[in-house]
Amino acid sequence: MHLTMFCTRVIARILYVNVSRLKVRHKHFCTDAATRVSGSNCGQPSPEHKETHDISNNIQHYDIAIVGGGMVGMALACSLASMPLTKHLNVAIIDSNPALGSRPYFNKDDPPDPRVSTVTPATISFFKDVGAWQYVEQHRHAYFDKMQVWDYTGLGYTRYNAQDINKEVLGCVVENKVLHGSLLSCIENTDFQKTIYPSRLSSMTLHPSPSSLGMDSTSSRPPLSSQRHLAKLELSDGNSLYTKLVVGADGGKSCVRELAGFKTTGWNYSQNAIICTVEHTIENGCAWQRFLPAGPIALLPMGDNFSNIVWTMNPKESTNRKLMNEDEFVKDVNNALDYGYGPHPTSSLFGSGEMFSWPRAGVTLSANDCFEVPPKVVKLASERLVFPLSLRHASDYVSKHVVLIGDAAHTVHPLAGQGVNMGFGDAFALSRVIAEGIAVGSDIGEVTMLKKYEAERKPANIMMMAILDGFQKAYSVDFGPLNILRAAALHGAHFISPIKRSIISYASGEQKLPLFT
Amino acid sequence: MASKLVRHRHLRALSSSSISINNHIRSPHFSNPNRAPLSFSYRLFSNASSSSSSSGGFQRPSSLKDLELAKFAAIAETWWDSEGPFKPLHVMNPTRLAFIRSTLCRHFSKDPNSAKPFEGLKIVDVGCGGGILSEPLARMGATVTGVDAVEKNIKIARIHADLDPVTSTIEYCCTTAEKLVEEDRKFDAVIALEVIEHVANPAEFCKSLAALTVPDGATVISTINRSMRSYATAIVAAEYLLHWLPKGTHEWSSFLTPEELVLILQRANITVREMAGFVYNPLTGRWSLSDDISVNFIAFGTKNCQ
Ligand SMILES: Cc1cc2nc3c(=O)[nH]c(=O)nc-3n(C[C@H](O)[C@H](O)[C@H](O)COP(=O)(O)OP(=O)(O)OC[C@H]3O[C@@H](n4cnc5c(N)ncnc54)[C@H](O)[C@@H]3O)c2cc1C
Ligand SMILES: C[S@@+](CC[C@H](N)C(=O)[O-])C[C@H]1O[C@@H](n2cnc3c(N)ncnc32)[C@H](O)[C@@H]1O
Numbered sequence: 001m002h003l004t005m006f007c008t009r010v011i012a013r014i015l016y017v018n019v020s021r022l023k024v025r026h027k028h029f030c031t032d033a034a035t036r037v038s039g040s041n042c043g044q045p046s047p048e049h050k051e052t053h054d055i056s057n058n059i060q061h062y063d064i065a066i067v068g069g070g071m072v073g074m075a076l077a078c079s080l081a082s083m084p085l086t087k088h089l090n091v092a093i094i095d096s097n098p099a100l101g102s103r104p105y106f107n108k109d110d111p112p113d114p115r116v117s118t119v120t121p122a123t124i125s126f127f128k129d130v131g132a133w134q135y136v137e138q139h140r141h142a143y144f145d146k147m148q149v150w151d152y153t154g155l156g157y158t159r160y161n162a163q164d165i166n167k168e169v170l171g172c173v174v175e176n177k178v179l180h181g182s183l184l185s186c187i188e189n190t191d192f193q194k195t196i197y198p199s200r201l202s203s204m205t206l207h208p209s210p211s212s213l214g215m216d217s218t219s220s221r222p223p224l225s226s227q228r229h230l231a232k233l234e235l236s237d238g239n240s241l242y243t244k245l246v247v248g249a250d251g252g253k254s255c256v257r258e259l260a261g262f263k264t265t266g267w268n269y270s271q272n273a274i275i276c277t278v279e280h281t282i283e284n285g286c287a288w289q290r291f292l293p294a295g296p297i298a299l300l301p302m303g304d305n306f307s308n309i310v311w312t313m314n315p316k317e318s319t320n321r322k323l324m325n326e327d328e329f330v331k332d333v334n335n336a337l338d339y340g341y342g343p344h345p346t347s348s349l350f351g352s353g354e355m356f357s358w359p360r361a362g363v364t365l366s367a368n369d370c371f372e373v374p375p376k377v378v379k380l381a382s383e384r385l386v387f388p389l390s391l392r393h394a395s396d397y398v399s400k401h402v403v404l405i406g407d408a409a410h411t412v413h414p415l416a417g418q419g420v421n422m423g424f425g426d427a428f429a430l431s432r433v434i435a436e437g438i439a440v441g442s443d444i445g446e447v448t449m450l451k452k453y454e455a456e457r458k459p460a461n462i463m464m465m466a467i468l469d470g471f472q473k474a475y476s477v478d479f480g481p482l483n484i485l486r487a488a489a490l491h492g493a494h495f496i497s498p499i500k501r502s503i504i505s506y507a508s509g510e511q512k513l514p515l516f517t
Numbered sequence: 518m519a520s521k522l523v524r525h526r527h528l529r530a531l532s533s534s535s536i537s538i539n540n541h542i543r544s545p546h547f548s549n550p551n552r553a554p555l556s557f558s559y560r561l562f563s564n565a566s567s568s569s570s571s572s573g574g575f576q577r578p579s580s581l582k583d584l585e586l587a588k589f590a591a592i593a594e595t596w597w598d599s600e601g602p603f604k605p606l607h608v609m610n611p612t613r614l615a616f617i618r619s620t621l622c623r624h625f626s627k628d629p630n631s632a633k634p635f636e637g638l639k640i641v642d643v644g645c646g647g648g649i650l651s652e653p654l655a656r657m658g659a660t661v662t663g664v665d666a667v668e669k670n671i672k673i674a675r676i677h678a679d680l681d682p683v684t685s686t687i688e689y690c691c692t693t694a695e696k697l698v699e700e701d702r703k704f705d706a707v708i709a710l711e712v713i714e715h716v717a718n719p720a721e722f723c724k725s726l727a728a729l730t731v732p733d734g735a736t737v738i739s740t741i742n743r744s745m746r747s748y749a750t751a752i753v754a755a756e757y758l759l760h761w762l763p764k765g766t767h768e769w770s771s772f773l774t775p776e777e778l779v780l781i782l783q784r785a786n787i788t789v790r791e792m793a794g795f796v797y798n799p800l801t802g803r804w805s806l807s808d809d810i811s812v813n814f815i816a817f818g819t820k821n822c823q
């Protein structure tokens with residue numbers, strides 16, 4: 001009310017002003033006076049100022065140095081190359097991985113590599129935006145639109161369908177080398193100014209002393225409380241470089257994270273995962289996950305008649321299963337995906353759900369789908385890789401001149417195939433924050449700008465990690481009779497559509513806070 | 518809600534040159550509930566000699582207000598401490614630069630997707646302080662001159678700008694808008710953010726800004742509104758409660774309301790075409806542009822030709 005009156009008055013006055021303008025117009029007569037470059041005490045920067053930047057002229061200067069050219073580091077480079085506001089940036093990529101030096105080449109007849117990622121629809125659209133998805137599509141990749149999750153107790157199962165969330169696919173399984181190679185091809189086909197250093201970061205100086213930059217160190221100058229120098233990176237091959245921003249994309253054992261002094265929290269699960277490629281006699285079109293007493297086993301479609309196995313178990317079992325002969329291993333896998341450890345779930349076993357009186361409104365289509373047994377594995381098609389599971393999260397993602405993305409900021413176990421999707425989310429968010437900063441003339445190493453990236457990504461990543469950790473905890477302990485509750489949870493997820501929809505959409509990277517919205 | 522809409526529509530209307538004369542307007546004088554109209558018009562429209570209440574009645578044709586300048590000189594070292602006394606300017610910077618970017622790109626037909634849209638534009642930042650605004654303008658491609666009446670500020674600005682080759686091209690000098698006028702300097706855009714509330718004679722100051730602007734050039738001014746809300750937020754909260762600003766940084770009575778600013782710019786031959794407010798969200802700690810001009814506001818105007 002009060003405000004309305006105020007506004008009306010403003011309008012009235014400004015209109016009045018515009019009227020009065022007609023009267024005062026003639027007063028000013030603008031001339032095209034020649035502009036003098038320097039006035040009385042206006043000085044151009046003196047020669048000594050110029051010098052300051054040339055002292056270290058044998059060392060290259062960059063806008064951004066990406067340490068670690070893995071999938072996430074390359075995704076950042078691609079994203080920067082694709083945006084009008086960032087494509088002019090001068091970027092260094094530091095990684096000794098030889099894959100960065102050569103044009104990616106994949107033989108279609110080779111069986112798929114066991115290192116794969118389940119990319120979510122959000123990641124797919126990010127790849128499409130930066131122009132990298134077309135290269136993925138030229139290689140082996142497997143979309144899937146169905147997912148079945150069940151457990152060994154035989155009490156519950158749930159099936160997800162892409163159509164439940166009005167999507168065509170739930171995700172796509174792609175070999176890591178294909179994702180990486182596609183990002184590489186994508187960037188090769190732009191005129192982005194990037195320099196690849198086939199080396200490793202060995203030390204980092206974030207706040208070089210003024211004299212090391214050739215800064216005037218004569219006394220009288222007042223101390224600047226936030227000096228904005230460049231970061232200096234030294235590499236294992238003896239090269240060094242200066243940069244405004246260091247991006248730590250150097251994986252779970254991040255050197256940047258350590259050198260910048262970021263603390264981490266986390267723990268190791270006393271569990272290992274075995275990953276490998278297997279072959280069927282038919283094509284698999286569904287993602288399968290079954291919870292066993294020692295951890296989940298996942299069977300992901302890989303295209304052709306191949307699938308990928310990610311099987312979590314205790315370390316001793318993993319050693320045994322890595323060493324056992326192939327036939328025995330295949331038998332173990334088939335057992336784990338079928339009758340091993342317990343019966344198939346049937347809906348009759350669970351009654352009609354009255355025990356827990358699940359609301360029946362909004363039953364989704366797939367709720368009526370019947371339990372299915374995954375296709376049989378007939379052959380092992382790759383080596384078996386074993387790696388330990390751990391969860392690690394950096395307490396900060398940014399400080400002056402430094403930012404962490406991907407596994408350097410957060411490592412999760414691959415239970416839901418989220419690891420790299422979180423990293424792609426980081427790369428996308430960071431490149432957008434940099435573009436927004438450039439739009440308003442920010443210094444790209446400036447911490448207030450970088451904090452926006454942290455504010456956007458940290459809650460999302462922590463949420464995802466909490467969910468994955470919760471899953472892991474819920475399924476890594478055999479609760480005996482309590483299993484029925486776990487089964488109920490699965491069964492419940494099967495029938496309560498809104499919740500289920502948000503669980504799937506979260507897992508597919510579509511939503512930020514599924515539990516509270 | 519409705520009130521915002523009204524105002525918003527109005528602000529839009531400002532940018533179109535054909536504003537019809539409305540019969541409902543019958544308030545030729547300003548009646549601000551917070552201030553006696555008389556003293557207000559006295560201050561605004563008096564000539565320079567009668568204006569300086571705080572510089573001891575010393576007559577000079579200048580915008581300088583010594584007491585104000587002393588306040589800035591006292592905290593000059595802290596310009597680039599983003600958590601220091603100038604934190605509000607640092608936090609507001611992206612928001613006000615977004616306004617400048619969009620208005621200047623539109624006015625000068627520059628590519629809004631360019632990383633350096635201001636290439637080819639000569640901009641003067643009047644009252645540049647430590648260069649918080651000048652540096653981003655230089656990164657956006659402008660040829661920047663920064664002037665400030667406080668020598669110490671200029672020194673700080675020079676040292677800081679020299680840390681980066683892109684900003685080291687900024688021309689800094691300790692002078693005033695009036696002196697630049699005497700030197701016959703001209704700029705495509707003249708920007709004075711958070712300065713006008715500190716000068717002795719806002720009307721004269723605006724005339725100097727206009728004289729520095731080329732015909733059809735741009736002028737951008739931001740300041741604090743003289744409203745009850747601004748008193749509460751800018752002075753009580755920012756200076757006394759949050760200690761963002763040293764006590765006494767602002768003198769509420771020297772604040773201009775948006776309509777006063779529009780009027781004195783008009784008299785200086787500058788037509789205000791767009792205006793926006795800044796609102797602070799205490800939850801996110803961010804500023805954003807809005808149509809709420811009741812506390813902080815920014816105005817973009819163009820200099821009339823002839
Ligand atoms: C064995 C294994 C299996 C996995 N399986 C899955 C899975 O099935 N599904 C899934 O979603 N996720 C999986 N993950 C996780 C997933 O691979 C990671 O989330 C993803 O690779 C993270 O990408 P990144 O680019 O952040 O780090 P990385 O892929 O680790 O890349 C880091 C890069 O940095 C380089 N580097 C390291 N240190 C330095 C240095 N000092 N100087 C310069 N360069 C350096 C390395 O050479 C490397 O190229 C798995 C991880 C591992 C280790
Ligand atoms: C609040 S600061 C704003 C600094 C800068 N414009 C910004 O927004 O980041 C006001 C500055 O104006 C300067 N100033 C005050 N009166 C002035 C005048 N008459 N001429 C030039 N500068 C003046 C002060 O020294 C101070 O640095």
